[in-house]
Amino acid sequence: MPNSVYSFHGGLHLDDHKSESLTQPLQIASFADELILKVSQHIGEPNTPVVTIGDRVKRGQLLAESSALVSAPVHAPTSGTIKAIENRSIAHASGQKAECFIIVPDGKDEAIDVEIRSAESTALDKAALLDQIRSAGIVGLGGAVFPTAAKLTTANQHGIKTLIINGAECEPYITCDDLLMQNYASIIFKGISYLQAILQPEKTIIGIEDNKPAAIKAMQQALTESSLSNITVTSIPTLYPSGGEKQLIKLLTGFEVHSSQLSFEIGILCQNVGTCAAISQAIDKSRPLTSRVVTVTGPGIKNPGNWFTPLGTPVSHLINLAGGYTIEKPKLIMGGPMMGLTLKSDQIPVVKATNTILVMDQQEQEIAQECIRCGRCTEVCPVQLLPQQLYWYSRTHQFNLTESYHLFDCIECGCCSAVCPSHIPLVQYYRFAKGEIWDQRRKTYKSDRSRKRHEFRDARVAKQKLLDEEKRKLKREALAKKKAAELAAKEKTEAESSNSQNADAVQAALERVKARKKAQQVDPKNTTDLTTDQQDQIDEADARREKNKVDDA
Amino acid sequence: MLILIAVLTLSFIAGSFGLILGYAAIRFKVEGNPIVDQIDAILPQTQCGQCGFAGCRPYAEAISKEEAPINQCPPGGESTIVALADLLDVEILELNEENGAHSEIPLVAIIDEMNCIGCTLCIQACPVDAILGSAKHMHTIIEDECTGCELCLPPCPVDCIDMVPIKQTLADWKWPAPETLSGNQHA
Numbered sequence: 001m002p003n004s005v006y007s008f009h010g011g012l013h014l015d016d017h018k019s020e021s022l023t024q025p026l027q028i029a030s031f032a033d034e035l036i037l038k039v040s041q042h043i044g045e046p047n048t049p050v051v052t053i054g055d056r057v058k059r060g061q062l063l064a065e066s067s068a069l070v071s072a073p074v075h076a077p078t079s080g081t082i083k084a085i086e087n088r089s090i091a092h093a094s095g096q097k098a099e100c101f102i103i104v105p106d107g108k109d110e111a112i113d114v115e116i117r118s119a120e121s122t123a124l125d126k127a128a129l130l131d132q133i134r135s136a137g138i139v140g141l142g143g144a145v146f147p148t149a150a151k152l153t154t155a156n157q158h159g160i161k162t163l164i165i166n167g168a169e170c171e172p173y174i175t176c177d178d179l180l181m182q183n184y185a186s187i188i189f190k191g192i193s194y195l196q197a198i199l200q201p202e203k204t205i206i207g208i209e210d211n212k213p214a215a216i217k218a219m220q221q222a223l224t225e226s227s228l229s230n231i232t233v234t235s236i237p238t239l240y241p242s243g244g245e246k247q248l249i250k251l252l253t254g255f256e257v258h259s260s261q262l263s264f265e266i267g268i269l270c271q272n273v274g275t276c277a278a279i280s281q282a283i284d285k286s287r288p289l290t291s292r293v294v295t296v297t298g299p300g301i302k303n304p305g306n307w308f309t310p311l312g313t314p315v316s317h318l319i320n321l322a323g324g325y326t327i328e329k330p331k332l333i334m335g336g337p338m339m340g341l342t343l344k345s346d347q348i349p350v351v352k353a354t355n356t357i358l359v360m361d362q363q364e365q366e367i368a369q370e371c372i373r374c375g376r377c378t379e380v381c382p383v384q385l386l387p388q389q390l391y392w393y394s395r396t397h398q399f400n401l402t403e404s405y406h407l408f409d410c411i412e413c414g415c416c417s418a419v420c421p422s423h424i425p426l427v428q429y430y431r432f433a434k435g436e437i438w439d440q441r442r443k444t445y446k447s448d449r450s451r452k453r454h455e456f457r458d459a460r461v462a463k464q465k466l467l468d469e470e471k472r473k474l475k476r477e478a479l480a481k482k483k484a485a486e487l488a489a490k491e492k493t494e495a496e497s498s499n500s501q502n503a504d505a506v507q508a509a510l511e512r513v514k515a516r517k518k519a520q521q522v523d524p525k526n527t528t529d530l531t532t533d534q535q536d537q538i539d540e541a542d543a544r545r546e547k548n549k550v551d552d553a
Numbered sequence: 554m555l556i557l558i559a560v561l562t563l564s565f566i567a568g569s570f571g572l573i574l575g576y577a578a579i580r581f582k583v584e585g586n587p588i589v590d591q592i593d594a595i596l597p598q599t600q601c602g603q604c605g606f607a608g609c610r611p612y613a614e615a616i617s618k619e620e621a622p623i624n625q626c627p628p629g630g631e632s633t634i635v636a637l638a639d640l641l642d643v644e645i646l647e648l649n650e651e652n653g654a655h656s657e658i659p660l661v662a663i664i665d666e667m668n669c670i671g672c673t674l675c676i677q678a679c680p681v682d683a684i685l686g687s688a689k690h691m692h693t694i695i696e697d698e699c700t701g702c703e704l705c706l707p708p709c710p711v712d713c714i715d716m717v718p719i720k721q722t723l724a725d726w727k728w729p730a731p732e733t734l735s736g737n738q739h740a
Contacts, residue, residue, distance in 0.1 A: 094726040368731075428731040435727025442725060447598035450700045453681040454600045454608060 006254040008247045010380040011239040012415050014338075016211055017172045021297035024305035026179045029294075029321055031078055031109070035312030036088050036349035037063065037101040042139045043146045044070030049101070055082045059111040060288050063101055072147040072352075073137040076103060077290040077310035079110040091334045091341050091348050100349065103312065114286035126156070126198050129283065133194075136282030137289045137352075141274035142166055142243070143335065145353045148275055152198055154264065161267035163201040164252055165192060165276060167208040167215065168236060168243030171336030174356045176293040177273050179306045181208070181215035184277055185222035191276030193228055194283055199269060204231040205252045206273075211238040240338065241413040245270045247382050259409050274355075294318060294350055300327040300359035309350050315357055316346040325359060333358040338414040366423035377416035377426060383409050387416040391426055394433035399440065402433045410434075588641075589617045595636045599628045600680035601702030603653045608680065616641070624648050628701070630655035660701040660716040666691050668713035675705035675714060 040046040045068030051057060057076040065073035080103045087097035124132070134149035165188075169177040181188060192204060208216050219233045236242055236251050246257045249268050257263050263270060274292065281287045290311055297304035302323030309318060315332060319325065333340035334354055350357075377387035385406055393401040407430060416426045530538070592613035599609070604625035606612040615621035616637070623637040624646035631648065638645040648655055664675075664684075671689040683699045686692030696719075705714050 092723060092726075093728065094723065096721075096723055096726060098723060425731050428728065431728040432730045439725070439727050443597070446700075447596075449698070450598035450600065450681050451593070451609070453683075453698060454598065457680060457682050458608075 005234065005236055006251055007237075008242070008250040008382055009384045010382045010415060011241065011247070012380055012418060013238070014172050014240050014418075016238065017297070018175050018178065018211060021173070021175045021295050021304040021306060022178070024303065026183050026293065026306050026308065027321075029307040029309045029313060029318065031105040031107070031310060032313050032317035033104070034083070034314070035077060035080070035101075035103040035105065035310060036314060036347075037074060037077065037103060037312035038090055038349065038351050039064045039074060039085075039099040039101065040066075040071075041074055041137075041145060041311070041352040042070075042072040043144065044068060044072070044150070047071060047074060049085055049099075051082055051101075053082055053085055056080070056106075057082060057103065059109055060114065060286075060290065061112050062288075069153075070147055070150045072139045072145075072149075073135065073288075074101075074311075075137055075288040075290050077312055078103070078105045079108050080105040089345060089348055091343060091351065091354070093341060095344050101312070123197070124283070129194055129198050132283050132286075133279055136278070136287070138275060138278045138282055139289070139352050140272060141278060141292060141352065141355070142270075142272035143339075143353055143355060145351075148271070148279070151269075152195075155269045156199060158264045159267060160199040160201045160264060160269045161203075162253055162269075163192075163195060163199055163204040164248060164268060164270045165204065165206040165273055166243055166245070166248055166270050167206055167212075167219070167273040168248055169212070170209055170238070170240045170243035171338050171340075172240075173297050173358055174295050174336050175297070176295045176306055176355050178212045178215045180277060180293050181212070181273055182218045185218045186225070187280045188219070188273050188276045189222050189226045189228060190284060191278070191280035192231070193226075194279050195271060195276065196228070201269075202230065204228075206231065206233045207236050207242075207248050207252050208233065209238045209242060210235045240415065241382055241411070244382060244411050244413060246411070259406050289352060292350075292352065292354070294354055295356040296322040296359075297356065298333075298359035299361055300325055300330040302326050309354075311350055311352060313350045314346065315343065315348050315350065318350070318357055319346055319359070327359075327361055329362040331360045331362045333360060338418070339412060368424045369422035371422055371424060374421060376419045376421070380415040380419050382413060382415065383411060385410060387426055390433070391424065391429050394429040397436070399433055399437050402430075403437060407433055407437070586614075586617055589613050591640055592616050592637065595629075595633055595640065596626060597629045597633060597700075599700035599702045601628060601700070601704060603627050605652070622646060622649070625652045627653035627655050630657075658718040660703075661696050661699040661719055662694050662701065662703070662705055663696075663715050663717050664692050664694055665713040665715065666693060668711050670711055670713075672710055674708035674710065678704045678708045680704060 039049060045066045047064035047066045049064045051061075051063050056079070057063065058079045059076055061076045063074050063076055063082075065071070082101055083104050084102040085099065086102065088100040088102070089095070090098045090100070092098070130149050130152060133152065134147070138148045139145040140148060140151070167177055167181055169175070192206075196204060206219060208219065210216070216233060216235050223231055223233055234252060236248075241247055242251055245263060248270060249263055250256055253268065255266055255268065257266060257268075278289050278292075282289070291308055292311065293306055294309040295304075295306050296318050301319065302325070305322060307318060307321060315334075332343040332346055333356075334343055334348070335341055335356055335358070337358060337360070340356070340358060371388065371391065373388065375388065377391075378385075381387055383406075389405050390402050390407055390410070393399070393405065394407075410427075410430050412427050412430065414427050417424070417428075420426060527538075589610070590613075593610050596609040596613055602608065604612045604621070606615055606621070612621060612625065616623060623641065623643065624634050626633050627648060634648060635645055637643075662683075669686075669691050671686060671691060673686065673688050673692070675692060676684045676686060680702060681698055681700055683695045684692055684705065685695060694714075701716065703716060706716070
């Protein structure tokens with residue numbers, strides 16, 4: 001039987017208050033007059049409706065989906081008419097509204113036609129299994145509502161050695177997983193077998209807190225009846241928050257998932273028992289996730305119990321099924337007393353994350369006193385943080401320091417707030433600090449983007465300016481060239497015309513000179529009246545000249 | 554003799570350090586002014602010009618040269634002033650009212666598309682290219698990219714641009730600060 005159980009730091013022994021809601025067997029809730037089905041019920045990309053107002057839908061029909069990997073579709077829980085798609089109050093700390101389908105059930109509860117796989121048909125391969133899980137809209141039903149198919153796909157890439165099935169259910173009052181294990185252990189094991197087929201883990205450990213002996217017995221019984229191997233059902237000591245993913249891993253394997261590490265990085269994957277059951281339903285019966293077990297309990301309810309509840313059922317309907325309130329001013333909490341969310345009204349619908357509706361007495365909130373530095377918060381912190389330091393830094397808005405003190409490893413389990421003798425709402429401070437840091441990150445992201453866009457625009461404008469300048473320059477040059485050419489042509493013609501004028505003038509001048517020369521011309525008189533001697537000398541000279549000319553030639 | 558050795562030794566050491574420093578100054582030369590980047594990272598990048606400079610980076614440059622005080626950024630408000638004071642180790646100042654008022658609720662511009670005449674003047678004014686449209690065609694604003702700088706308001710000839718607060722969604726909702734015994738105490 002159980003393999004050795006390790007321990008985790010801190011934690012709290014709380015009054016478990018589980019017996020109240022275990023007095024009744026698991027029942028099936030009737031349909032409310034109106035179902036308020038939230039369009040997006042998971043962590044990740046939001047869904048878009050694929051049906052419109054007035055459409056008649058059947059059970060299991062796809063109502064909203066997203067093409068993103070990290071998303072999970074939403075299906076109709078029963079047959080009926082879409083009366084409206086509008087914003088309704090939902091379970092959110094802000095009190096804001098979100099888009100919901102308003103479905104009026106017709107009472108026939110007709111299902112869409114599906115092909116149901118017979119037991120003999122060939123086993124589905126990994127991709128087909130993952131596809132089925134995804135299209136069935138299955139999310140982590142432990143409370144995180146992370147799309148299961150996306151988680152399995154990522155985990156598969158890392159290789160999983162140990163598969164852990166979380167049946168710890170450590171928060172007080174909650175018994176939905178307990179009853180599920182008691183009544184549907186074989187279905188859970190069917191789901192585990194599909195997980196094993198996808199992940200091929202070396203071993204599978206089912207962790208159940210020892211305050212649920214009936215569930216442990218049922219699970220062990222189902223294990224011996226099933227043909228599955230390498231599975232152990234381990235009873236773990238009841239200590240809040242043993243059901244936290246990292247705490248359960250430490251308890252069952254002794255491995256510690258480090259800060260900012262994810263469990264599958266060390267080869268371990270956790271799945272809630274409810275998720276396993278939903279996987280089995282999706283694959284064996286082709287039934288998408290449209291209902292879940294919800295515990296209705298608390299000191300303010302008449303008949304506490306567990307109900308198979310269609311998603312979208314208003315809380316008030318469940319309260320009626322449980323016999324109504326027994327107190328005048330009930331305080332409604334969705335989830336457990338430690339981590340649950342206070343609801344502002346009972347018209348808020350059940351979503352995939354809803355495990356419990358807790359009806360508490362309105363209690364006077366203790367007035368917070370100054371921190372006395374007792375250090376009890378540090379003793380109980382299951383993540384081994386320094387809650388006191390985180391408190392100081394959150395309170396004084398030194399968010400960068402909270403981050404260096406690993407604020408984001410805080411699982412908001414509430415142990416520190418529960419033990420604080422000064423009643424300081426410590427978790428509130430951490431949530432506030434986380435919100436501020438996220439807000440700052442969003443702002444930084446946006447301003448970085450704006451800077452880039454502005455720089456790009458500046459660069460583009462500068463480039464355009466440069467190009468325009470270049471263009472202008474080229475045009476200017478071309479223009480200048482053209483002008484110069486025109487000028488040159490003009491000058492040439494001018495020069496030509498002036499040249500002909502000059503020639504005339506030269507001619508005239510030459511003629512003038514000629515005329516003047518003619519006028520001035522005087523015949524030399526030294527060749528007249530020559531003596532014979534003189535004549536002879538002249539002739540002699542002429543002959544010599546003539547001879548010289550010939551010689552020269 | 555002893556003195557000479559001492560002097561020579563010290564001169565040698567000084568000389569070699571000088572060489573190392575000289576080499577480092579060239580080898581590890583930092584281009585630009587790194588403090589400008591740090592200041593620019595703190596500024597909100599709305600590029601609105603309310604500080605009197607042509608955008609966030611020119612203002613960052615002016616701050617780094619001590620030509621402008623740190624309290625001229627209305628979109629950044631107190632948190633930006635505190636961050637700048639922290640970075641530059643100067644005194645925290647009140648936001649200069651002449652530059653404008655800080656609004657806690659972020660705004661985005663919205664074009665009334667019925668009245669837009671398609672003049673493109675706002676497109677030319679937008680510092681982050683967040684307006685889409687072309688001449689004589691309707692313009693529209695990419696809300697995610699709009700910094701709320703309001704620079705598109707004055708050029709619009711038909712006053713069809715409005716500044717509206719950004720709607721808070723479930724995705725960007727944040728937990729409020731818990732009330733403490735003596736109120737919220739800032740550091």
